[in-house]
Amino acid sequence: MIAVKTQGLSKEFRTGFTMKKVSALHNLNLEVEGGDIFGYVGPNGAGKTTTLKILTGLIYPASGNAWILGRDIRDVAIKKDIGFLPEGPYFYDYLTAKEFLYFYGQLFGMRKREIEKKVDELLDLVELRHVKDIQLRRFSKGMLQRIGIAQALINDPKLLLLDEPMSGLDPIGRAKIKEIILRLKEDGKTILFSSHILSDVEMLCDRVGILTQGRLIDVGSLDTLLGSGIKSIEIVTSHIEKDTLREIETVAEKVTLRDEKLVIVVNGEEDKDRVLGIINRNNGRLISLTPGRKTLEEYLVEKVNRGAAL
Amino acid sequence: MKIRAIMINTFREAIRDKVLYSLLFFALLMIGGSILLGRLTIGENIKIIKDMGLASISIFGLLIAIFVGIGLVYKEIDKKTIYTVIAKPVHRYQFLLGKYLGLILTLLVEVAIMSFGLLLLVLSYEGHVELSILKAILLILFELMTITAVAILFSSFSTPILSGLFTLAVYIAGHLSRDLLAFGVESESAMIKYSTAFIYYSLPNLDNFNIKGRVVHEVLVSWEYLSFAMLYGVLYISIILLLSMVIFQKRDFR
Numbered sequence: 001m002i003a004v005k006t007q008g009l010s011k012e013f014r015t016g017f018t019m020k021k022v023s024a025l026h027n028l029n030l031e032v033e034g035g036d037i038f039g040y041v042g043p044n045g046a047g048k049t050t051t052l053k054i055l056t057g058l059i060y061p062a063s064g065n066a067w068i069l070g071r072d073i074r075d076v077a078i079k080k081d082i083g084f085l086p087e088g089p090y091f092y093d094y095l096t097a098k099e100f101l102y103f104y105g106q107l108f109g110m111r112k113r114e115i116e117k118k119v120d121e122l123l124d125l126v127e128l129r130h131v132k133d134i135q136l137r138r139f140s141k142g143m144l145q146r147i148g149i150a151q152a153l154i155n156d157p158k159l160l161l162l163d164e165p166m167s168g169l170d171p172i173g174r175a176k177i178k179e180i181i182l183r184l185k186e187d188g189k190t191i192l193f194s195s196h197i198l199s200d201v202e203m204l205c206d207r208v209g210i211l212t213q214g215r216l217i218d219v220g221s222l223d224t225l226l227g228s229g230i231k232s233i234e235i236v237t238s239h240i241e242k243d244t245l246r247e248i249e250t251v252a253e254k255v256t257l258r259d260e261k262l263v264i265v266v267n268g269e270e271d272k273d274r275v276l277g278i279i280n281r282n283n284g285r286l287i288s289l290t291p292g293r294k295t296l297e298e299y300l301v302e303k304v305n306r307g308a309a310l
Numbered sequence: 311m312k313i314r315a316i317m318i319n320t321f322r323e324a325i326r327d328k329v330l331y332s333l334l335f336f337a338l339l340m341i342g343g344s345i346l347l348g349r350l351t352i353g354e355n356i357k358i359i360k361d362m363g364l365a366s367i368s369i370f371g372l373l374i375a376i377f378v379g380i381g382l383v384y385k386e387i388d389k390k391t392i393y394t395v396i397a398k399p400v401h402r403y404q405f406l407l408g409k410y411l412g413l414i415l416t417l418l419v420e421v422a423i424m425s426f427g428l429l430l431l432v433l434s435y436e437g438h439v440e441l442s443i444l445k446a447i448l449l450i451l452f453e454l455m456t457i458t459a460v461a462i463l464f465s466s467f468s469t470p471i472l473s474g475l476f477t478l479a480v481y482i483a484g485h486l487s488r489d490l491l492a493f494g495v496e497s498e499s500a501m502i503k504y505s506t507a508f509i510y511y512s513l514p515n516l517d518n519f520n521i522k523g524r525v526v527h528e529v530l531v532s533w534e535y536l537s538f539a540m541l542y543g544v545l546y547i548s549i550i551l552l553l554s555m556v557i558f559q560k561r562d563f564r
């Protein structure tokens with residue numbers, strides 16, 4: 001089952017006094033498989049929020065179509081199966097946590113009993129039971145983010161659309177949200193979330209889509225995106241002569257000096273063996289050898305820069 | 311059900327806002343103040359009390375209708391609180407209707423409190439209260455509902471300041487529109503005739519709702535007239551709300 005599908009989705013905004021057109025999204029074809037955690041990444045202004053706002057019916061696309069769980073997004077009834085956490089987030093701050101969740105329960109036409117049970121459950125999940133009678137205006141950013149997640153879960157949705165759920169949170173808060181996301185996946189839900197914290201995306205996501213300037217430039221599993229790139233290996237050595245260094249530099253990708261030690265980065269096993277050979281022959285000392293694949297962050301920066309150069 | 315939830319939420323926001331209480335306080339102060347004014351004039355002081363009391367209800371109601379009305383939708387978009395609501399299975403027209411009814415509920419409570427104050431005063435002076443004063447209050451309520459609908463219409467596409475100005479303009483013109491029609495009818499030019507007629511019919515004829523003078527001077531206002539005025543109000547409000555819904559349905563929330 002495809003949870004989210006878009007076809008040729010485009011959106012432009014008119015801004016400023018001159019009403020100049022800004023293309024926010026350009027011919028987006030996106031597919032999110034049911035049951036996946038999908039990471040939606042890209043630089044500021046790439047169009048992530050725009051996509052999510054189109055999917056939730058907050059703004060209308062200039063052209064193109066989109067389906068959620070097989071149904072056209074223009075059908076308001078599909079929202080029964082969606083949970084949405086907007087970027088920000090901004091909520092009715094005059095409501096207490098409990099009133100707030102209760103309100104959203106009512107918007108699904110849920111019964112009083114049903115809502116009350118669900119509200120208690122969610123307050124426990126996001127660990128806000130102790131502040132349930134406090135107005136949201138007194139909530140910290142992390143608490144707001146958590147009540148926002150609870151709000152998105154009130155209807156037990158099949159699909160969650162989360163716009164930067166981890167932003168502005170401390171490491172403990174982030175870990176908590178990650179735990180919730182993983183638990184939701186276990187429950188069989190599909191999660192599409194945008195984020196700038198790429199280590200989190202790497203940890204959580206089955207698949208990742210990279211968006212820049214309104215265009216989806218790459219999409220796939222982490223293994224295909226990062227694994228396919230030549231693995232880089234970091235070699236740390238000391239006692240290297242000038243001549244040896246020159247020889248190493250012809251092979252290595254990058255050489256830097258760190259605390260009197262030489263840090264050499266090479267691409268691939270072959271280059272690694274060549275550099276190790278050079279070090280051995282010249283009586284250099286090997287301190288450490290760390291294989292590593294590219295991080296998503298490195299991949300993204302490279303990809304986006306290359307895109308910008310085109 | 312969903313509309314009701316949004317209505318209650320809107321009402322809740324209003325009653326948790328301190329501005330409303332200060333407005334209410336001033337309204338009651340003014341109604342009470344009519345006693346003093348009554349003392350200064352000879353004889354007729356019950357008329358002054360009724361006159362000023364009804365005027366206070368009308369003016370403070372108007373202030374609330376405009377001030378809350380113009381921000382009603384705009385604030386939800388500006389503060390992005392609307393995002394989570396529209397992402398739920400709620401039609402946009404349901405949202406708008408819920409907001410409107412929430413403000414009407416607020417006005418109802420405010421007008422009820424002010425009326426209670428006025429009736430108490432009248433009772434203490436005259437020893438009894440006539441039904442006619444309630445008729446006047448009922449039509450004030452319809453006038454406020456009309457103005458609220460107009461405020462919502464403007465705020466569904468424009469900023470609060472502009473909406474406020476537009477709504478105020480409609481309020482003033484709505485009280486003058488009959489004169490405008492009379493002016494047009496007498497005019498030679500067909501152009502002026504038609505355009506004044508057009509303006510007359512598109513603006514709310516707020517004089518329909520104004521029976522304050524008649525009530526104060528004890529001129530009988532028939533039930534037929536009352537029903538006509540209310541029916542007119544309901545029709546006008548429906549058209550304005552429908553128009554707001556069409557505009558609201560089409561716009562982006564960004």
Ligand SMILES: Nc1ncnc2c1ncn2[C@@H]1O[C@H](COP(=O)(O)OP(=O)(O)OP(=O)(O)O)[C@@H](O)[C@H]1O
Nearest residue numbers: 013015022024043044045046047048049050051564
């Ligand atoms: N309300 C708006 N009015 C005008 N332009 C807008 C509006 N919202 C977004 N844009 C433009 O659309 C483009 C995409 O913005 P969007 O908010 O979708 O980016 P994003 O990927 O969510 O960025 P971020 O990571 O900073 O949240 C940007 O160029 C932005 O300037």
Ligand SMILES: [Mg+2]
Nearest residue numbers: 048049050087
């Ligand atoms: Mg964004």
